[in-house]
Amino acid sequence: QKExxxxxxxxxxxxxxxxxxxxxxxxRGSQSFFWYRQYSGKSPELIMFIYSNGDKEDGRFTxxxxxxxQYVSLLIRDSQPSxxxxxxxxxxxxxxxDYKLSFGAGTTVTVRA
Amino acid sequence: NAGVTQTPKFQVxxxxxSMTLQCxxxxxxxxxxxxxxxxxxxxxxxxxxxxEGTTDKGEVPNGYNVSRLNKREFSLRLESAAPSQxxxxxxxxxxxxxxGTDTQYFGPGxxxxxx
Numbered sequence: 001q002k003e004x005x006x007x008x009x010x011x012x013x014x015x016x017x018x019x020x021x022x023x024x025x026x027x028r029g030s031q032s033f034f035w036y037r038q039y040s041g042k043s044p045e046l047i048m049f050i051y052s053n054g055d056k057e058d059g060r061f062t063x064x065x066x067x068x069x070q071y072v073s074l075l076i077r078d079s080q081p082s083x084x085x086x087x088x089x090x091x092x093x094x095x096x097x098d099y100k101l102s103f104g105a106g107t108t109v110t111v112r113a
Numbered sequence: 114n115a116g117v118t119q120t121p122k123f124q125v126x127x128x129x130x131s132m133t134l135q136c137x138x139x140x141x142x143x144x145x146x147x148x149x150x151x152x153x154x155x156x157x158x159x160x161x162x163x164x165e166g167t168t169d170k171g172e173v174p175n176g177y178n179v180s181r182l183n184k185r186e187f188s189l190r191l192e193s194a195a196p197s198q199x200x201x202x203x204x205x206x207x208x209x210x211x212x213g214t215d216t217q218y219f220g221p222g223x224x225x226x227x228x
Contacts, residue, residue: 004155008153032214032215034216042221042222043203043219043220043221043222044156044203044217044219045219046216046217046218049214049216051214088155088156090217092214092215099215101158101215101217103155103156103157104155105153105154105155106155
């Protein structure tokens with residue numbers, strides 16, 4: 001079982017709609033959760049992090065965390081063509097001697113005009 | 114600030130050749146990382162350095178070596194390149210913040226092809 005799992009997509013949404021991305025993780029002790037955006041041919045960049053159960057909003061982005069279900073999601077409201085990218089979920093869990101960051105394989109989002 | 118820089122941006126090697134990928138950061142971060150990214154596999158950690166003078170293996174270290182030259186620089190060496198090492202390589206740096214979280218800042222990547 002992969003430590004962090006995401007649907008690979010592609011997820012196609014019309015401009016102005018809500019894009020919903022999901023991520024599940026296997027380590028119940030995981031502590032911090034991140035969403036990175038990666039445009040084609042570019043490096044990942046952080047868009048949100050969350051470490052408490054519930055919702056966290058930042059502009060058009062909302063991260064949702066449910067530790068009991070080991071599930072974190074990202075909602076993109078009013079989707080724009082510029083949101084077309086691959087979204088990587090990342091999770092920090094505690095290893096034996098240090099902390100470990102694991103990435104999912106990413107979900108590709110296409111926003112059609 | 115340049116953030117995280119990597120050289121070269123592109124490289125083509127023949128099987129068996131060696132090369133070193135260079136990475137530098139100007140954010141005074143303690144931790145640095147090397148990842149590879151392959152289609153459908155996401156980012157996989159090769160090696161990391163939690164602080165100057167220390168290095169540790171990640172998920173896929175075989176065929177690679179690293180050197181943490183100083184706080185700024187962290188290099189990745191392929192001693193004898195293999196076609197399976199064809200990938201995009203990202204260097205990243207990070208620092209734990211007061212909120213107890215760790216944000217990674219990535220370099221632009223090196224696209225390596227091994228023939």
